Amino acid sequence: MQKSLLIDADKCTGCLQCEMACSVSAEGSFNPSKSRIKIFPFHDEGVFVPYTCTQCDEAWCLHACPVEAIQLNKETGAKEVINDLCVGCKVCTISCPFGTINYNADSGKVIKCDLCGGDPECAKACPTDAITYVDANWTGYDKMKASAAKAIPGQPAS
Amino acid sequence: MSWTKKVLRVNLTEGSCTEEPLNMEWVEQFLGQRGLATKYLLEEMDPKVDALSPENKMIFTTGPLTGTMASTGGRYSVVTKSPLTGGLACSNSGGFFGNEMKNAGWDMVIVEGKSATPVYLSIQNEKAELVSADEYWGKSAWETEEGLKAKHQDPLLRVATIGVSGEKGVLFAAVINDLHRAAGRSGVGTVMGSKNLKAITIRGTKGVGNIKDPARFFQATQEAKKVLAENPVTGEGLPALGTQVLMNVINEVGGMPTRNWQDSVFEGASKISGEAMLEARESDGKANLTRNGGCFACTIACGRISTIDPEHFTVKDKPEYQIASGGLEYEASWALGCDTGVDDLDALTFANFLCNEQGMDPISLGSTIASAMELYEMGALTKEDTGGIELNFGSAEALVKTCELTGLGEGFGAIIGMGSQRMCEKYGHPELSMTSKGQEFPAYDGRAIQGIGLGYATSNRGGCHLRGYTIASEVLGIPIKTDPADSDGKADLLKAFQDATAAFDSAGICIFTSFAWTLENVAPQLDAACEGDWTPERLAELGERVYNLEREFNYAAGQTGADDALPPRLTKEPVKQGPMKGQVNELGKMLPEYYAARGWNADGTIPQETKDRLGL
Numbered sequence: 017m018q019k020s021l022l023i024d025a026d027k028c029t030g031c032l033q034c035e036m037a038c039s040v041s042a043e044g045s046f047n048p049s050k051s052r053i054k055i056f057p058f059h060d061e062g063v064f065v066p067y068t069c070t071q072c073d074e075a076w077c078l079h080a081c082p083v084e085a086i087q088l089n090k091e092t093g094a095k096e097v098i099n100d101l102c103v104g105c106k107v108c109t110i111s112c113p114f115g116t117i118n119y120n121a122d123s124g125k126v127i128k129c130d131l132c133g134g135d136p137e138c139a140k141a142c143p144t145d146a147i148t149y150v151d152a153n154w155t156g157y158d159k160m161k162a163s164a165a166k167a168i169p170g171q172p173a174s
Numbered sequence: 175m176s177w178t179k180k181v182l183r184v185n186l187t188e189g190s191c192t193e194e195p196l197n198m199e200w201v202e203q204f205l206g207q208r209g210l211a212t213k214y215l216l217e218e219m220d221p222k223v224d225a226l227s228p229e230n231k232m233i234f235t236t237g238p239l240t241g242t243m244a245s246t247g248g249r250y251s252v253v254t255k256s257p258l259t260g261g262l263a264c265s266n267s268g269g270f271f272g273n274e275m276k277n278a279g280w281d282m283v284i285v286e287g288k289s290a291t292p293v294y295l296s297i298q299n300e301k302a303e304l305v306s307a308d309e310y311w312g313k314s315a316w317e318t319e320e321g322l323k324a325k326h327q328d329p330l331l332r333v334a335t336i337g338v339s340g341e342k343g344v345l346f347a348a349v350i351n352d353l354h355r356a357a358g359r360s361g362v363g364t365v366m367g368s369k370n371l372k373a374i375t376i377r378g379t380k381g382v383g384n385i386k387d388p389a390r391f392f393q394a395t396q397e398a399k400k401v402l403a404e405n406p407v408t409g410e411g412l413p414a415l416g417t418q419v420l421m422n423v424i425n426e427v428g429g430m431p432t433r434n435w436q437d438s439v440f441e442g443a444s445k446i447s448g449e450a451m452l453e454a455r456e457s458d459g460k461a462n463l464t465r466n467g468g469c470f471a472c473t474i475a476c477g478r479i480s481t482i483d484p485e486h487f488t489v490k491d492k493p494e495y496q497i498a499s500g501g502l503e504y505e506a507s508w509a510l511g512c513d514t515g516v517d518d519l520d521a522l523t524f525a526n527f528l529c530n531e532q533g534m535d536p537i538s539l540g541s542t543i544a545s546a547m548e549l550y551e552m553g554a555l556t557k558e559d560t561g562g563i564e565l566n567f568g569s570a571e572a573l574v575k576t577c578e579l580t581g582l583g584e585g586f587g588a589i590i591g592m593g594s595q596r597m598c599e600k601y602g603h604p605e606l607s608m609t610s611k612g613q614e615f616p617a618y619d620g621r622a623i624q625g626i627g628l629g630y631a632t633s634n635r636g637g638c639h640l641r642g643y644t645i646a647s648e649v650l651g652i653p654i655k656t657d658p659a660d661s662d663g664k665a666d667l668l669k670a671f672q673d674a675t676a677a678f679d680s681a682g683i684c685i686f687t688s689f690a691w692t693l694e695n696v697a698p699q700l701d702a703a704c705e706g707d708w709t710p711e712r713l714a715e716l717g718e719r720v721y722n723l724e725r726e727f728n729y730a731a732g733q734t735g736a737d738d739a740l741p742p743r744l745t746k747e748p749v750k751q752g753p754m755k756g757q758v759n760e761l762g763k764m765l766p767e768y769y770a771a772r773g774w775n776a777d778g779t780i781p782q783e784t785k786d787r788l789g790l
Binding site (some may be wrong): 029030031032033036037039040043045046047049052060061062063070122125135141143144148 | 241242243245270273277291353377378379380381382399403413464465466467468469472473475477479480481497498499608703778
């Protein structure tokens with residue numbers, strides 16, 4: 017069963033534990049500037065939004081890569097950067113509509129979320145369950161359940 | 175080792191930025207942050223220098239856990255000589271500035287001298303330079319952060335800056351980072367302003383690594399996070415209500431200083447409590463609290479993010495304040511509210527916004543306004559002095575107007591900016607200043623709660639709750655419940671809290687973890703992160719060493735045992751109402767017990783044998 021990262025911005029407090037978990041796993045040090053997942057604080061609204069690659073099926077980055085350095089991991093569904101092949105041309109960073117694949121000037125390669133091979137560190141590190149790793153076919157389960165709960169007799173209509 | 179082992183030394187007089195190695199011998203003895211920077215300051219500078227002269231130094235300092243995944247591991251402190259107390263200033267802040275400093279490759283930044291013209295310090299990894307800040311001088315902390323991010327075209331820039339109050343010499347000016355986190359107390363922002371240093375900007379991309387034993391570190395930090403999550407205070411109370419969880423609790427105990435400590439119960443407390451911040455208001459159906467927020471690496475997330483009712487008089491027709499921003503913590507709500515008798519939640523939130531915007535310590539500000547209100551009501555301060563403000567207790571309009579003026583250091587605001595001790599002296603009533611060593615007390619009545627009163631008298635930075643939070647024991651029962659009204663045993667209790675706190679601070683973590691953690695939880699995280707064989711016992715000893723080192727600084731600066739004092743209102747005027755009616759603080763009994771517990775002489779000096787025992 018394929019799984020997917022599920023992000024609930026309502027629960028995010030902006031603590032960056034996810035960014036540290038990601039960077040220490042991928043780069044070996046606590047380094048938010050090298051994280052594949054980013055938290056965006058919208059200060060004036062008082063909202064924190066975690067954002068990372070959604071692992072598109074028809075992945076723009078994968079198709080754009082001229083050297084086939086981005087490949088599908090069939091088990092996890094992740095599009096992974098093969099470092100030995102990546103030439104740092106950055107075409108993928110231009111093609112991605114979401115901005116979730118980026119160049120790392122220190123390594124000369126691009127970096128993106130690879131779902132940590134099926135055990136994403138960000139989800140494990142999140143203290144508020146704003147990031148979870150769930151059945152890819154049922155990312156709407158909790159929202160659907162909350163809607164369904166409104167049918168319980170005696171519940172307020174809203 | 176989780177250290178970068180590098181110190182950035184910035185000489186503002188010469189305009190130079192140089193790199194030097196971190197003194198690892200001192201790290202061994204004083205750990206980091208609070209302890210280590212105090213050692214640097216004492217070794218490098220004569221504590222007798224004028225705090226606002228170029229001779230004073232200012233140290234921005236991190237701890238070994240700063241920048242790591244240890245929960246709350248994002249703290250930094252600003253250590254300098256205080257213009258408010260004349261003793262040591264050591265103000266701790268969260269947000270995202272401390273970790274960025276470490277990510278840029280610096281454990282510590284030492285600022286010395288004075289620039290001829292306004293500058294800011296720009297740090298991008300190893301590259302550090304002083305840049306003209308002419309265009310930011312006269313701007314608020316908010317405008318400065320926004321302007322610097324735009325100038326550098328870098329939304330990820332981290333900024334610590336002063337507002338206008340720090341430029342104008344308001345003696346309790348704060349350093350603000352990330353718009354609403356503050357190294358708040360003792361006038362560290364005033365020192366920054368005196369040096370013509372407007373701001374420090376940092377971008378760091380190097381990462382914090384060199385963990386001594388990564389596997390053990392992850393296990394230890396995971397276990398410690400679980401302890402925080404499962405604790406009722408750090409896992410439920412603080413995220414839901416913030417430190418404002420205390421407003422109703424302290425009021426019910428009868429320990430709520432009200433109207434400049436004339437009363438000890440505030441009738442309006444429930445209206446400005448953490449619970450009140452959750453209630454939907456009539457105008458737009460929204461609550462004051464927009465959401466809770468966490469500082470870097472914090473798994474508690476006590477931070478308040480608030481929005482003021484757009485119809486409220488403070489923000490009506492001012493769209494720039496109709497945004498979500500840093501909301502009321504308990505201390506600010508108390509000082510700006512209970513102590514001034516104002517129970518208007520949105521007015522207090524606005525006053526708190528002003529503190530963040532112009533960089534002021536809300537405790538000293540609110541407390542100074544409260545003492546001014548008492549002076550005004552007794553006629554010692556007139557409408558002529560206040561520039562026409564009717565400065566009565568309970569007036570939200572007077573409070574807000576006074577906060578605005580103080581933020582700009584203008585008119586009557588310049589008088590408030592002297593702090594309560596100097597202002598009360600100026601108007602002939604020094605006894606009405608609720609301070610120790612010149613610094614205003616925080617939100618717990620030291621008559622009703624004995625240990626905290628002893629803490630105010632003996633704190634190394636003057637009136638302060640964060641040097642030995644005995645409230646944990648005396649009110650909340652952490653780790654064991656003691657009777658707040660009983661002075662027996664409070665000397666030993668306070669010493670234990672003061673020493674442990676110095677160790678928490680020196681590690682680079684937040685003191686709020688200590689609601690759930692003891693040194694038993696801190697030691698394994700530290701020991702896995704860095705060299706030093708850190709055990710709970712070694713950490714307690716370290717804390718005691720740091721506390722004594724700070725005392726040495728203050729003595730060298732000219733303080734004596736006579737400064738371990740409380741104003742007569744706390745020792746001679748009994749509590750007027752509530753459960754603690756009739757009580758005064760028994761400082762005369764507790765102080766000798768405290769000196770004995772510390773191994774100090776009867777006059778408060780530190781004997782050589784105690785210094786020897788602590789390796790000082």
